[in-house]
Amino acid sequence: MDFLQLLSCACIIFTVGMFTTGLTDLKKMKATQSADNVQFLPFLTTCLNNLGWLYYGLLKGDGTVISVNIIGAFLQTLYIITYCHYTKDKRRVFSQTLVMVIVLCIGWVYFSVVIPPGEAQLSQLGLACSVFTISMYLSPLADLLDIMRSRSVERLSFSLTVATFFTSTSWTLYGLQLNDYYIMVPNTPGIFTSLIRFVLFWWFGAVISNKPSYKLIQI
Numbered sequence: 527m528d529f530l531q532l533l534s535c536a537c538i539i540f541t542v543g544m545f546t547t548g549l550t551d552l553k554k555m556k557a558t559q560s561a562d563n564v565q566f567l568p569f570l571t572t573c574l575n576n577l578g579w580l581y582y583g584l585l586k587g588d589g590t591v592i593s594v595n596i597i598g599a600f601l602q603t604l605y606i607i608t609y610c611h612y613t614k615d616k617r618r619v620f621s622q623t624l625v626m627v628i629v630l631c632i633g634w635v636y637f638s639v640v641i642p643p644g645e646a647q648l649s650q651l652g653l654a655c656s657v658f659t660i661s662m663y664l665s666p667l668a669d670l671l672d673i674m675r676s677r678s679v680e681r682l683s684f685s686l687t688v689a690t691f692f693t694s695t696s697w698t699l700y701g702l703q704l705n706d707y708y709i710m711v712p713n714t715p716g717i718f719t720s721l722i723r724f725v726l727f728w729w730f731g732a733v734i735s736n737k738p739s740y741k742l743i744q745i
Contacts, residue, residue, distance in 0.1 A: 530703050534590040536696040544689045545572075545598045548605045561613040569609060570626050571662060573602035577630060578655045581637070582708070585648050590700070591709070652708030659712035663694075663719055670722060679730045682723055691720035 551564045576598035583591030606623065613619050633654070641647045673679060694716025701710025 530700075533696060533700040533703060537590055537693075537700050538594055540689060540693040540696050541594045542597050544686070544693050545601045547683075547686055547689065548601060552605055552608050555608055555612045559612060561609050564609065566606075566609050566613070566619055566622065569602050569605040570622055573599055573606060574626055574629065575655070575658055575662060576602060578633070578651070578658060581634075582648070582651050582655050585651065588704075649708075652706075656708050656712040660715055663712070663715040670719075670726065673726055673730070677730050679727055682726065684727060687720055687723040687727070690716055691724070694720060 548569065555561050555564055576595040579591055580595035580599060583589075583595060610616065610619055610623075637647060637651050637654075641650060673682065694713045697713040698710050698717060701707065701713065
């Protein structure tokens with residue numbers, strides 16, 4: 527097995543591992559028969575991202591990209607259906623889902639009908655997917671600023687941070703190995719945001735551990 531195959535396996539394992547973190551929310555919704563404490567928008571945007579990269583993988587003929595995003599799109603669809611079943615605010619969920627479907631239809635018409643097949647089609651689709659992925663990686667920065675102000679890492683998931691770091695690193699190396707900057711560049715911010723989270727865990731985690739014990743039991 528060469529280095530590229532190892533990277534391909536790493537991309538599949540780490541990315542699918544990240545996608546399965548939503549199973550925790552799914553179990554929570556089934557247990558409580560409610561979707562009140564679960565965010566819907568991440569499921570929707572991740573599904574849209576998966577479908578975009580799936581199309582890119584199909585056009586390029588990249589089996590790793592195709593397989594990962596088929597699994598991702600399936601899981602996100604499962605989470606969306608479960609959320610729709612348990613949520614009380616079905617009108618809002620329906621409207622957001624409708625917007626996603628419209629965006630998908632417009633994107634499909636543009637990349638399949640307006641743009642002629644070939645290198646231009648692949649490059650423009652890769653650019654669109656890259657921009658969307660970068661925006662998803664950078665969206666938690668506002669939360670990181672709030673964490674720095676509050677000096678608390680309670681809202682951060684350490685396991686998800688680790689998964690994001692290894693996933694972003696494996697995809698960055700995979701894109702570098704293929705000389706595919708549309709894969710490499712958008713995953714680089716994931717490495718940096720994960721490193722920032724590690725620093726916050728180390729910094730504010732130490733602050734929490736040094737607090738007097740009575741602080742921990744205050745209500």
